[in-house]
Amino acid sequence: MVTPTKSAQLKTPLILLIIFFVLIIVVNILCFFYFENQKDHIKKEKQNELMAIADLKVDQIVNWRNERLADLSAILDNPLIVSQLYHWLRDPKANRQKEEILTWMKSLHGHSRYERVIIINSEQSIQLLMPEGQDILGPNDKRLISESMKSGRMIFSDLYSSKFAKATRLSLVAPIALPGQNSGIADGAFLMRIDPYAFLYPLIQSWPTPSRTAETTLVRREGNEVVFLNELRHLSDTALTLRYPLEEKDLIASMAARGVDGVVEGIDYRGIRVLAAIKPVPESTWIVIAKVDAEEVYAPIRERFWIVLIIGGVLIVAAGAGVGLVWRNQQAQGYRKQYEGELEKLALIRHFEYLTRYANDIIVMTDKYGRIMEANEKAVASYGYSRDELLQTNISDLQAHDTLEDYELQMKRLEGIMANGLVFETVHRRKDGTTFPVEVSAREIKIEGTVFFQSIIRDISERKQSEAKLSLAMEELTRSNEELEKFAYVASHDLQEPLRMVSSFVQLLEKRYKGNLDQDADDFINYAVDGANRMQVLITDLLAYSRVGRRGKEFKETACEAALDRALSNLQAVVEQSGAVVTRDPLPEVMGDGSQLTQLFQNLIGNAIKFCKDRTPSIHISAERKKNEWVFSVRDNGIGIAPEYLERIFSIFQRLHGRQEYQGTGIGLAICRKVVERHGGRIWVESDTGSGSTFYFTIPAQMEIKS
Numbered sequence: 001m002v003t004p005t006k007s008a009q010l011k012t013p014l015i016l017l018i019i020f021f022v023l024i025i026v027v028n029i030l031c032f033f034y035f036e037n038q039k040d041h042i043k044k045e046k047q048n049e050l051m052a053i054a055d056l057k058v059d060q061i062v063n064w065r066n067e068r069l070a071d072l073s074a075i076l077d078n079p080l081i082v083s084q085l086y087h088w089l090r091d092p093k094a095n096r097q098k099e100e101i102l103t104w105m106k107s108l109h110g111h112s113r114y115e116r117v118i119i120i121n122s123e124q125s126i127q128l129l130m131p132e133g134q135d136i137l138g139p140n141d142k143r144l145i146s147e148s149m150k151s152g153r154m155i156f157s158d159l160y161s162s163k164f165a166k167a168t169r170l171s172l173v174a175p176i177a178l179p180g181q182n183s184g185i186a187d188g189a190f191l192m193r194i195d196p197y198a199f200l201y202p203l204i205q206s207w208p209t210p211s212r213t214a215e216t217t218l219v220r221r222e223g224n225e226v227v228f229l230n231e232l233r234h235l236s237d238t239a240l241t242l243r244y245p246l247e248e249k250d251l252i253a254s255m256a257a258r259g260v261d262g263v264v265e266g267i268d269y270r271g272i273r274v275l276a277a278i279k280p281v282p283e284s285t286w287i288v289i290a291k292v293d294a295e296e297v298y299a300p301i302r303e304r305f306w307i308v309l310i311i312g313g314v315l316i317v318a319a320g321a322g323v324g325l326v327w328r329n330q331q332a333q334g335y336r337k338q339y340e341g342e343l344e345k346l347a348l349i350r351h352f353e354y355l356t357r358y359a360n361d362i363i364v365m366t367d368k369y370g371r372i373m374e375a376n377e378k379a380v381a382s383y384g385y386s387r388d389e390l391l392q393t394n395i396s397d398l399q400a401h402d403t404l405e406d407y408e409l410q411m412k413r414l415e416g417i418m419a420n421g422l423v424f425e426t427v428h429r430r431k432d433g434t435t436f437p438v439e440v441s442a443r444e445i446k447i448e449g450t451v452f453f454q455s456i457i458r459d460i461s462e463r464k465q466s467e468a469k470l471s472l473a474m475e476e477l478t479r480s481n482e483e484l485e486k487f488a489y490v491a492s493h494d495l496q497e498p499l500r501m502v503s504s505f506v507q508l509l510e511k512r513y514k515g516n517l518d519q520d521a522d523d524f525i526n527y528a529v530d531g532a533n534r535m536q537v538l539i540t541d542l543l544a545y546s547r548v549g550r551r552g553k554e555f556k557e558t559a560c561e562a563a564l565d566r567a568l569s570n571l572q573a574v575v576e577q578s579g580a581v582v583t584r585d586p587l588p589e590v591m592g593d594g595s596q597l598t599q600l601f602q603n604l605i606g607n608a609i610k611f612c613k614d615r616t617p618s619i620h621i622s623a624e625r626k627k628n629e630w631v632f633s634v635r636d637n638g639i640g641i642a643p644e645y646l647e648r649i650f651s652i653f654q655r656l657h658g659r660q661e662y663q664g665t666g667i668g669l670a671i672c673r674k675v676v677e678r679h680g681g682r683i684w685v686e687s688d689t690g691s692g693s694t695f696y697f698t699i700p701a702q703m704e705i706k707s
């Protein structure tokens with residue numbers, strides 16, 4: 001079970017936080033682009049609307065003007081009316097004609113919203129007017145009339161202010177001439193006054209959609225000025241009086257007068273920022289401006305801005321909530337994992353507690369002052385204290401009195417040793433005062449940052465007893481060996497003297513009485529001499545054997561090559577006599593007794609030459625390193641040894657052949673074994689009858705000092 005690590009726990013909120021911030025950025029970007037898109041859309045819509053309205057107004061003005069011209073044309077194209085007018089102007093007393101003229105003038109005034117319809121004679125004086133009343137032809141009127149009469153064309157005047165009527169007006173003038181007459185000779189003129197307030201201004205001012213600030217204005221350029229031609233929504237008495245210089249850069253009216261066309265943004269006559277569509281009216285000096293306050297245009301944009309802001313906010317809150325939910329979920333999962341981990345740990349601890357409690361060793365846990373914090377069942381059983389008593393005991397109280405110093409030393413050594421711990425032997429004391437030897441395996445451990453010491457204590461009474469028994473037996477063995485050796489030495493040494501005496505007297509007997517007595521006596525003397533000689537050899541051998549242990553020199557670095565050389569030189573006569581071929585591999589240096597190693601090689605090579613029968617002996621000596629020892633071998637091509645005798649031949653005086661066959665006493669290999677064992681090695685032979693033998697022995701290798 002893996003519990004989430006601290007870094008993993010930290011990582012999760014960080015990732016979630018990053019996701020959250022990325023979401024915020026994404027939401028912001030989306031909102032920004034959506035808002036920009038909406039803004040463009042609304043602005044474009046408004047611009048299109050303004051342009052459409054400006055177009056509509058221009059169309060309406062053009063239509064209205066064409067209608068007026070059509071009105072006039074309808075009269076002038078009617079020959080009956082023209083003829084009536086013509087004749088009446090020549091004879092103003094013709095009442096019948098006057099009546100008829102007044103009738104259609106009335107209808108014209110009534111239906112077509114003309115302020116006044118006037119008939120003027122060739123002298124430019126008013127002849128008839130409808131409705132009747134006071135009227136004077138102003139200089140503007142007169143100029144128009146004479147121009148019209150001269151050109152014979154209809155003239156639609158521009159807006160002008162009449163000083164006489166103190167009003168803003170438009171006039172429509174047409175000459176009165178009989179069809180077929182030369183143009184330029186008119187008998188009078190028609191003058192129709194139009195009050196712009198009656199129809200034109202309302203037409204201009206009307207706005208097809210509901211709007212708080214929208215309005216259409218009509219302007220024209222007059223020299224270096226722009227003049228407002230109509231009454232304004234937000235200012236009164238402006239027609240032909242409100243003027244601005246053309247240089248007013250941001251003023252929409254000035255822009256229009258300067259010839260700017262289309263949708264523009266600038267300020268209006270109130271100095272307020274507006275969006276406007278400018279469109280000139282064809283065949284006139286008029287320019288239509290359809291405008292609306294920027295504030296009204298941007299109001300829906302602002303509204304959208306707030307909506308987008310709220311949506312963005314809601315999205316961010318939702319993202320935050322989502323991220324928070326994921327975090328909580330993960331945390332809950334983490335806690336669950338941790339809980340499961342704790343459960344598993346608890347089970348493990350219980351299992352461990354069980355193991356500890358019933359362990360075969362004493363296990364105690366102490367704090368750094370040596371106070372016992374925990375102890376297992378085995379501790380209770382071993383020390384004779386109850387568990388509660390143990391938990392109030394210091395581990396030093398468990399030490400045998402004479403080992404207290406020992407204990408303090410160990411505790412000091414133990415400080416800071418955590419990895420491998422410390423193993424030492426000491427003596428512990430039971431509640432009843434009895435003591436027992438123990439092996440303590442102690443180590444420092446840290447639990448939740450606090451230092452404790454854990455000791456595994458093994459009662460080694462039995463081991464100590466058997467160790468004591470063993471060392472007693474060893475002592476005994478050594479003593480008896482030494483005694484045996486001593487005996488062999490004493491026996492062989494002390495026997496030599498009487499033996500020599502027996503031998504020399506027997507030899508004296510032989511010398512003096514050989515041939516003087518009978519044959520039997522001679523034979524007996526011979527047996528006695530032979531026996532005495534053999535006995536001497538045996539005793540010499542036994543002495544040599546006993547000397548291996550007693551007279552051995554101290555070990556020192558010895559070159560085996562040199563030992564072998566000495567052995568071969570001792571054997572030189574035998575080697576030459578037998579024609580033996582001795583070969584060898586390089587031999588190592590060992591710690592040993594040089595003369596004993598010489599004897600070892602000498603005995604083995606001597607045997608190899610001796611037990612060869614008729615063949616020329618071929619002997620090979622080598623050494624091979626195996627782990628911590630050198631394995632030497634002496635291989636021959638001799639008669640070999642039957643498997644059942646492979647062990648026996650190393651015992652003292654054990655021989656496999658009669659003296660007549662091969663000379664010897666059976667002490668050589670026994671000496672070899674003793675030498676090898678004294679050097680800490682083993683000796684054995686591998687052989688079979690007739691197939692040669694290989695004698696092996698080992699000598700411990702010198703420890704190499706590794707750099």
Ligand code: ADP
Nearest residue numbers: 607608611640649655656664665666667668669
């Ligand atoms: P000795 O040579 O005096 O007989 P050893 O202790 O040297 O006594 O040898 C004991 C016996 O082991 C020998 O009598 C011989 O039978 C046998 N033996 C020793 N070396 C060899 C060998 N190289 N080949 C065959 N037999 C051997």
